Amino acid sequence: MITSISENIDQVSAQIAKACHLAGRSSDSVSLLAVSKTRPAEDIRAAYACGLIRFGENYLQEALDKIEQLSDLPLEWHFIGPIQSNKTRPIAEQFDWVHSVDRFKIGQRLSDQRPPGMAPLNICLQVNISREESKSGCLPEEAPALARQLSALPGIRLRGLMAIPKASDDEQEQRRAFADLRHLLQQLNSDLPGLDTLSMGMSGDLNPAIAEGATIVRIGTALFGARAPKNA
Ligand SMILES: *Cc1c(COP(=O)(O)O)cnc(C)c1O
Numbered sequence: 001m002i003t004s005i006s007e008n009i010d011q012v013s014a015q016i017a018k019a020c021h022l023a024g025r026s027s028d029s030v031s032l033l034a035v036s037k038t039r040p041a042e043d044i045r046a047a048y049a050c051g052l053i054r055f056g057e058n059y060l061q062e063a064l065d066k067i068e069q070l071s072d073l074p075l076e077w078h079f080i081g082p083i084q085s086n087k088t089r090p091i092a093e094q095f096d097w098v099h100s101v102d103r104f105k106i107g108q109r110l111s112d113q114r115p116p117g118m119a120p121l122n123i124c125l126q127v128n129i130s131r132e133e134s135k136s137g138c139l140p141e142e143a144p145a146l147a148r149q150l151s152a153l154p155g156i157r158l159r160g161l162m163a164i165p166k167a168s169d170d171e172q173e174q175r176r177a178f179a180d181l182r183h184l185l186q187q188l189n190s191d192l193p194g195l196d197t198l199s200m201g202m203s204g205d206l207n208p209a210i211a212e213g214a215t216i217v218r219i220g221t222a223l224f225g226a227r228a229p230k231n232a
Pocket of ligand 1: 035037058080164202218219220222
């Protein structure tokens with residue numbers, strides 16, 4: 001198991017380096033977020049032993065258990081799943097980043113509940129870039145006003161945008177969705193300079209995401225193998 005995680009990390013790192021090279025970007029312009037949802041703490045230890053420090057989790061209770069079990073390691077924790085407004089406090093207290101803020105109320109609660117003395121919580125605004133009926137994320141046209149409101153909150157620091165585009169086998173279509181997110185970030189930056197993050201690209205679409213400017217790719221399956229289906 002440990003060997004295979006280490007081989008997978010080498011493979012994904014090489015894929016990122018190659019995609020960066022093709023895009024004329026330096027390979028340290030993309031950071032690898034290891035999505036460890038459903039994986040045991042031992043897998044995270046194994047990945048840490050191979051040099052990974054950033055881990056993304058979707059399910060709060062599961063994440064809190066692992067954060068506690070791994071508190072001896074200097075890890076950076078990213079919350080990337082849907083957020084219920086009555087569950088914001090532990091997120092504000094225990095995470096370094098949240099990629100899935102899609103409404104003002106959540107940002108406001110995270111800001112209020114961020115403990116004084118901790119650095120502001122890094123935030124991405126999640127955008128429903130493919131306008132899918134059932135997807136989380138604000139609509140692209142809502143992003144400018146929301147970004148302005150979120151960037152005024154003292155306990156959080158708006159860093160950029162996150163999206164999960166509609167699944168597609170067509171690389172051109174994937175690229176278009178990522179390009180839309182990049183253009184939206186450029187538009188926001190004319191008003192709110194300093195937004196430096198595009199969280200986009202997963203195991204199946206990291207090449208087009210990097211070609212269109214991803215700065216964080218969120219990779220689960222390609223590092224840890226296929227996940228068992230989550231019971232409802
Ligand atoms: C599960 C998940 C990922 C990782 O997906 P893989 O296809 O396993 O790489 C990335 N981002 C989010 C928001 C996820 O929920």
